Amino acid sequence: MGVSIATLQLIKAGEQRPREKWRDFIDWFNWVIMETGLYDYRYPVKGAYVWRPYGMKVRRLVESYIRAVHDETGHQEVLFPVFIPYEFLAKESEHIRGFENEVFWVSKGGVGEERLVLRPTSETAIMPMFKLWIKDHTDLPFRVYQIVSVFRAETKATRPMIRLREISMFKEAHTAHANREDAERQVREAVEIYRKIFDYLGVPYLISQRPEWDKFAGAVYTIAFDTIMPDGRTMQIGTVHYLGTNFAKVFDVKYLTPSGNWEYVHTTSYGISERAIAAMIAMHGDDKGLVLPPNVAPIQVVIVPIMYKGTEEAILRESRSIKDELVNAGFRVEIDDRTDRTPGWKYNYWEMMGVPLRIEIGPKDVENRQVVLARRDTLEKYVAPRNEIAEAVRQVLNEISNNLRIRRGHSLNPWLPE
Amino acid sequence: MVARVSSIDEAKDRLSRGGVVEVPWSGDNECGMKIQQLLDADALGIPLDEDAGKDIGGFRDLACNDKQANYWFRLARRY
Incomplete structure (x- = not known):
């Protein structure tokens, strides 16, 4: 020593x-991710890109920290199917209104008539299983997460790692609670978890409550993390939603209280993606x-x-x-x-x-x-x-x-x- | 890089140089959407990492002058 x-x-x-070049952010970013062999944006589908070996190594290190902070706070990792039956996605009316214009449909699967979509997010995949898994108050709080691809038919111009049609590193956590108070405690904990992740990556952030007209479709309220990119634009890098009983009611997810009543669970969900890596690259890089x-x-x-x-x-x-x-x-x-x-x-x-x-x-x-x-x-x-x-x-x-x-x-x- | 400003011109000027502005807002959704249009920017929302109502007393809503402001309201040009 x-x-x-x-x-x-x-x-x-x-x-x-x-x-100098770095301030011209998008050109610099596209140059740096290609030149270092992190990522390749030449894949022939709009908004879908390739993680190359050097990029995967960075990504694995970031993911293992994300997993560790979720594991140590009582979240359990799961892996849900990418398919969601259309009627499930459509159950919560605000949710479907927000997502239907950007859903990818499975137009054909053999000769059957199934109407499936590719998950744009997994609330409506997870809730029917929560209904089967959650029985009584001793099962709560119930917390799961997964790191998966989700699909959104973006109408805006897509950008490598930043605006995608296949978000390939979506870490989504979904939790169920006995009441609003406990769900909101979880919301605050999720904010702390995201602070830790962005601090770990050295990414600065603002935390704001989104206005009513920009909250997650189906949420009671949405809290968002934004960072400021080198060109002065902001980028949303994480969101935390209190969903109330909106999803519990349409999926009929109830639990038995200690006094023997059946009550709806209160749920939350929160997500981050490869934008966390994009923000880290942006924040520290140079010409x-x-x-x-x-x-x-x-x-x-x-x-x-x-x-x-x-x-x-x-x-x-x-x-x-x-x-x-x-x-x-x-x-x-x-x-x-x-x-x-x-x-x-x-x-x-x-x-x-x-x-x-x-x-x-x-x-x-x-x-x-x-x-x-x-x-x-x-x-x-x-x-x-x-x-x-x-x-x-x-x-x-x-x-x-x-x-x-x-x-x-x-x-x-x-x-x-x- | 968060600038607290209370006039439309100042807010536009700061936004044109990049970063985030905080302007006075009543909390009324229609007024909030009007602020977005006036500034040609996207709302990030109400600060949760600091006191959203700090020193807001005396300010009027940036878009609805007849309303008293209750919060600082964050806006930026977003990706």
Whole structure:
């Protein structure tokens, strides 16, 4: 524990991050998700896109945090069918009025006459099962969630990861409660869960109660999280709905009270999607590319060996030993030992990929038993002693996480012109 | 980047530079929809992360001048 970031020797001061292209947000965003191999918008169906391997790795890390915070707060994961019978979707009159113009129909399935739709959201899939599962007051509160695709026939222009016809990472939670009071307690808890998720991703947000004319179709009220994108437009990144007994009544979901009466459950639902990832990319990036918070970076540390003739062996050996040490300490680490690329090219490449920390090792560093650490967020460089590498990396990654999170504390989007 | 403003011109000017404005609102739905039209912006709603009625005393609804304002009302250009 002899090392802290304050004791590391700073050898290159931070720079102002270039953010000219970034402000032209949609062009920048489409460039960065394609160029880094996160996502591909060339799929031949409007509003439906492909997550590529690097993107899936980020997504898995985000999803596992989302799962963890739901699991630890009494939610149980389920997986419902994508099909909903049309008559179920249509049961709650406000709900169907809000959704019918954007529902995808299954127009044919063999030769039968079934009228099925692809779920636009799952309240009407879940309620008929709640009716079977919830018997009496000891079953309440009842909380489930799933992370699935939902389908909406958007009439507005679609945008990669932001406005989709297939939302492929819809985390929807559905809960049932004995009374309004407990359901509203759940609404407040859901807001806290979403705060945690956006804080984890370093995404700033406003929390507002939507006006009557813009609440979720079938809700008593809707609370929404919005963030501000680099171009000054806002984006809705999460919603929490108190549904009252609107769905319970039409699906006849009742429970037996301790005094022996049958009463309707009060329900809530709340959702977030891949927009959380889009917002995270937007918030931290710059003209060089992505900046990923260490907790969701598939590669947290990249080691770039600087090889001169005659020293290749020694430098690669040192790189591998550092990698092993860092992997053992629990970090996600790669060595870029490509021989057909220069170190300068690799620096630019890994900066574009958003890797939070780069380690540079040249012959002089091996000799002096040291390494150079280069931060993606501030573009600063430090020298760290080789024998305390794991602790130095831990300190610097913590500092990067804090820096990405603290900035959101200053103001909602400090990069927007005042 | 939330600006509290009480005139239509100021609100429009802030919105044209991006971000969120908060303007005085009575709470009446028709007036709220009129505010959206006046500012050519979308309503985000009433703040829940701060006191929605803080220092609102004395302000009139931005669209319905005959009504007293009760809340700050958030609007923005939305994705």
